[in-house]
Amino acid sequence: MQTRRWILALGVAMSLVLLNNSTGLSQDAATKAYEKAYGYILDEQWSGAKTAFDDFLRNYPKSKFADAAQYWHCYTRDKLGEAKEAVFNCYQDFVKAFPESKWVDDARSAMVNLAYQLAKEGKPEYEKLVKGMDKGSDEDVKLTALYALGNMGSDKALETIISLFDKEPSENLRGKIVYILGNFDTPASQKKLTSIITSDKSLKVRKDAIYALSNNDSPETRKVLEQLVKSNADDELRSTALYALSNSGGDDVVEFLGEIARSDPDKEMAKKATYTIGNSSSPKVVPTLKSVLDGAAAPEVREAAMYTLANQGGEGAIAELKKLALTDKDEKLRTNSAYAIGNAGGSPAIAALKEIIASSKDPKTVEAAIHSLGNTDGEGVLEYLESTAINSPDPSIAKTAIFAMGNLSAEKKNETLIEIVGKAKSSEVKKQALYQIDQDDPAATKLLGQVAETNADPELRLTAIYALGNSGRDEAVPILKNIAMGKNEKKLRSAAVTA
Numbered sequence: 001m002q003t004r005r006w007i008l009a010l011g012v013a014m015s016l017v018l019l020n021n022s023t024g025l026s027q028d029a030a031t032k033a034y035e036k037a038y039g040y041i042l043d044e045q046w047s048g049a050k051t052a053f054d055d056f057l058r059n060y061p062k063s064k065f066a067d068a069a070q071y072w073h074c075y076t077r078d079k080l081g082e083a084k085e086a087v088f089n090c091y092q093d094f095v096k097a098f099p100e101s102k103w104v105d106d107a108r109s110a111m112v113n114l115a116y117q118l119a120k121e122g123k124p125e126y127e128k129l130v131k132g133m134d135k136g137s138d139e140d141v142k143l144t145a146l147y148a149l150g151n152m153g154s155d156k157a158l159e160t161i162i163s164l165f166d167k168e169p170s171e172n173l174r175g176k177i178v179y180i181l182g183n184f185d186t187p188a189s190q191k192k193l194t195s196i197i198t199s200d201k202s203l204k205v206r207k208d209a210i211y212a213l214s215n216n217d218s219p220e221t222r223k224v225l226e227q228l229v230k231s232n233a234d235d236e237l238r239s240t241a242l243y244a245l246s247n248s249g250g251d252d253v254v255e256f257l258g259e260i261a262r263s264d265p266d267k268e269m270a271k272k273a274t275y276t277i278g279n280s281s282s283p284k285v286v287p288t289l290k291s292v293l294d295g296a297a298a299p300e301v302r303e304a305a306m307y308t309l310a311n312q313g314g315e316g317a318i319a320e321l322k323k324l325a326l327t328d329k330d331e332k333l334r335t336n337s338a339y340a341i342g343n344a345g346g347s348p349a350i351a352a353l354k355e356i357i358a359s360s361k362d363p364k365t366v367e368a369a370i371h372s373l374g375n376t377d378g379e380g381v382l383e384y385l386e387s388t389a390i391n392s393p394d395p396s397i398a399k400t401a402i403f404a405m406g407n408l409s410a411e412k413k414n415e416t417l418i419e420i421v422g423k424a425k426s427s428e429v430k431k432q433a434l435y436q437i438d439q440d441d442p443a444a445t446k447l448l449g450q451v452a453e454t455n456a457d458p459e460l461r462l463t464a465i466y467a468l469g470n471s472g473r474d475e476a477v478p479i480l481k482n483i484a485m486g487k488n489e490k491k492l493r494s495a496a497v498t499a
Contacts, residue, residue, distance in 0.1 A: 030060040034069065041072060050076040067101035070094045078110065084121075088114045158184055162192050174200075175208040182212030190216060194224050197237075207240045214244035222248070226256055235269070242272055249280035258288035261305065262295040270296065271304045278308040286316045293320070299330060306333060310340035315348045322352040325365055334360075335368035342372025350378045357388070367400045374404025382408055386416050389433070390423045398429040402436050414438055418447045427459055434463045445471060449479040452496075462495055469499025 037052035053073040057066065074090035091107045091114070098104065158181075165177045178196060181189045196209040210228070213221055228241040242260070245253050260273035274292055277285055289312075292305040306324060309317050321344075324337040338356055341349045353376070356369040370388065373381055385408075388401040402420065405413060420433040434451065437444050445468065452464035465483065468476040476499075483496035 030056075030063040030065060033060065034063070034065040037069065037072070041076070044079075046076045046079040050080060067094075067098040068103060070098065071101070071103035071107060074107065075110070078114075084114050084118050088118070155188075158186065158188060162188075165192075165196075171202050171205060174202065175205050178205060178209040178212045181209075182215045185216045190221065197224070197228065203234065203236060206237060210237070210240045210244050214247060217248045222253065229256075229260060229269075235266070238269060239272055242269070242276060246276035246279050249282060251282050251284045254280050254282045254284040254288050258291055261292045261301060267298045267300055270298065270301045274301055274304040275308055278311055286312060286314075286320065290320055293324065299333070302330070303333060303336065306337055306340060310337075310344060313344050318344055318348050318352050322356060325356050325369065326360055331362070331364060334362060334365045338365055338368040339372045339375075341369075342375040345376050345378070347378070350376055350381065354384065363394070363396065366397060370397070370400045370404050371407075374407040377408050382413065382416060386420060389420045389429060390425070393425070395426045395428050398424065398426065399432045402429065402432045406436050414444050414447055418451070421451060421455075421460065427457060430457070430460055431463045434460065434467055437467065445473050445475040445479070449476070452479065452483060458489060458492065461492055465492065465495045465499050 033052075033056050037049060037056050040046075040049035040052055049072065053069050053076065056063075056069045057073060060066070060069075063069070071094055074087060074094055077090055078087045088111055091111045094101075095104055095107050095111075161177060161180055165174055165181070168174050168177065178193060181193055190213060193209045193213040197206050197213065200206045200209070210225065214225065222245065225241045225245045229238050229245065231238070242257070246257060254277055257273045257277045261270050261277065264270040264273065274289070274296075277288055277292075286309065289305045289309045293302050293309075296302050296305065306321065309320055318341055321337045321341050325334050325341070328334050328337070338353065341352050341356075350373065353369045353373045357366050357373070360366050360369070370385070374385065382405065385401040385405050389398045389405075392398040392401070402417070405417070414437050417433045417437050421430045424430045424433065434448070437448060448464045448468050448471070452461050452468060455461050455464070465480065468480055480496045480499050484493050486493070488496075
């Protein structure tokens, strides 16, 4: 409220300064009287304001402030709750007396609101007055009249709004009219909106009409939108119709979107249809996405279906993703499905990934499932990855398990990596375990030191020495000093010195 008062006060002050500068005069009696009256407006003292402006108009009828004073006179009568017809007539007289005033559009807007209220109170003659306001020069006044007509909801009001649309040159205003038409929800309004969608010269207005029409979720509306999606219309229009349809989210809409996803020759449109399927809460979503995976020809569309399916979550979606990872012919889709399962998280996802690792014959899919398992950070995952790193006959798979452990937040991760160093079959895997040890853990220095000083494999000891040097920890210095000065191979002693 304080901000509004400050802005109003600043506005009137600037007007007064400009007036005084233009006349070269100091504030005269009329100016002071106007300022005093306007102060009541700022303080919302409506009774005092009315009295002050009445006095001003009586004493200074020829003042340059006469138009503003007359407007505020009507305004205060409205605020004081005087009869609506009397206030309406006051504004009407003001518009006639001061047609060039900057307050005319504000007065017209007030008249529209008053006329609308009077029409609702059983005085239909005021509805005609609202309809006449469309010729006002100010767009805000036109909008006020249009919204008032829309709220009346009568057949005559609808006819007037349609007539106004056909005559209105402003794209912005025509776009707002279509939303008012959408609120009528009658055959006549739907017919007009359909006509606008198919033939209006403005792409923006046609898109606005699509959304306005979709406010009425009826079989007839869906049929219009479905025909537009299947047509050869502009891609933006087709996309707008697609998104408008998806907002209803019913079973039949999901099935229609599935049809577009499977069969539309435009891959981008098919992908959009696929993604919008996921916006619905219909039980048809998962089976429809499965049908897209089975029936779409373009790999990009099938991939979109896979990601949309992953976003659904739940055991049904995970089961379909597991099937893709294990059986699909597209390598990219197999690996991405494995990653998508990990993003879903939870016990069903962990179980599915373990099954993929155990059953898949494709090393890349197995590696993707292992990485994905590390992303879940679930219960028992650390132990499973440790077992894989130790027991897998494939060093690449074993190393992948170690990489995946790097994403885990498990407390015993470093100890587990050291166990892998002692138990893994491959020296290459053991080295990788050493590289993955978290150097920020104070216990890591001690664990690396044990390997560097006592392990039987010289290559592992060398790896541990370099890891200690890279740690930057003070605790590593005495360990490296002992190795450098001890009875070790020259290669190890030199590495310790360098480290």
